[in-house]
Amino acid sequence: MSDHKRPCVILVADSNMAAAFRGYLTRDQWHRSLGCAPFDFNPDVGGDLLVDEGGNDPGVYLRAHELLRPYLNTHERVLVALDCEWDGSPGKQAIVDDVSGRLVSSGWQASAIKVIAIEPELENWLWQDNPLVADALRYRGESGLRTVLAQQGFWLADEAKPRRPKEAAEWVLRQTRRPRSSAIYEEIARRISIKGCTDVAFMELNAALQEWFPAEVPT
Structure with a gap:
């Protein structure tokens, strides 16, 4: 080449x-x-x-x-x-x-x-059981984000990621009243664990x- x-x-x-x-x-x-x-x-x-x-x-x-x-x-x-x-x-x-x-x-x-x-x-690339994801999505609930998503049926206990990753992200953003934007994706990708x-x-x-x-x- x-x-x-x-x-x-x-x-x-x-x-x-x-x-x-x-x-x-x-x-x-x-x-x-x-x-x-x-x-x-x-x-x-x-x-x-x-x-x-x-x-x-x-x-x-x-x-x-x-x-x-x-x-x-x-x-x-x-x-x-x-x-x-x-x-x-x-x-x-x-x-x-x-x-x-x-x-x-x-x-x-x-x-x-x-x-x-x-x-x-x-x-699917962005979801991890990692507080950095919750932080990027501006989730501030008393219960952990994974716990809340499990209660809503998005993230089952035996799964590494939500089964419907896009819908799960959109649901969280509606709760936090944060518009979905490319800046969120860039922030998560820059901070999360690659090995994760x-x-x-x-x-x-x-x-x-x-x-x-x-x-x-x-x-």
Whole structure:
């Protein structure tokens, strides 16, 4: 791969997802948290981070290869992230296969592509039984946030995360009278434990970054 190209371009489905990536990739010592080597990444939208504001998840599914074609000559690798749950969704494996296949057909090398399809949606990356999540959502109740969500049927005792993560977040924000915004997503992503994120799609993202940008092992 040419040395003059940027390391990676990331295409996401909406501003909340962009904020989450920005939070993960701008935290202090972010590469250590993710277990990869540091790489040059411009987190500003329009830099190395792209948002398909018009199409959202189905738009990214159908047009990622078109949106990313101009970056073939400027970037070495491409990462695409979108939710699995939307009207007409073909499901996780088909999303990954279809988007990857169209990117290869448009000129990207298969080894330089990673498609992250989140089940059911982005909020699954942000939920942890962690007071930092409650703080970002401005929850101040006497009972712990997980206890309250369990009482409301959102978070069962034997589950690592709420079954309906987006609805759970929206319910909490209604209680705290805080509008849902990308700033909340960025704050949570910047502060929560990476090791505490057990979502399969997030672990796929983590593994891809470790493969592309392997951390040096001390000798």
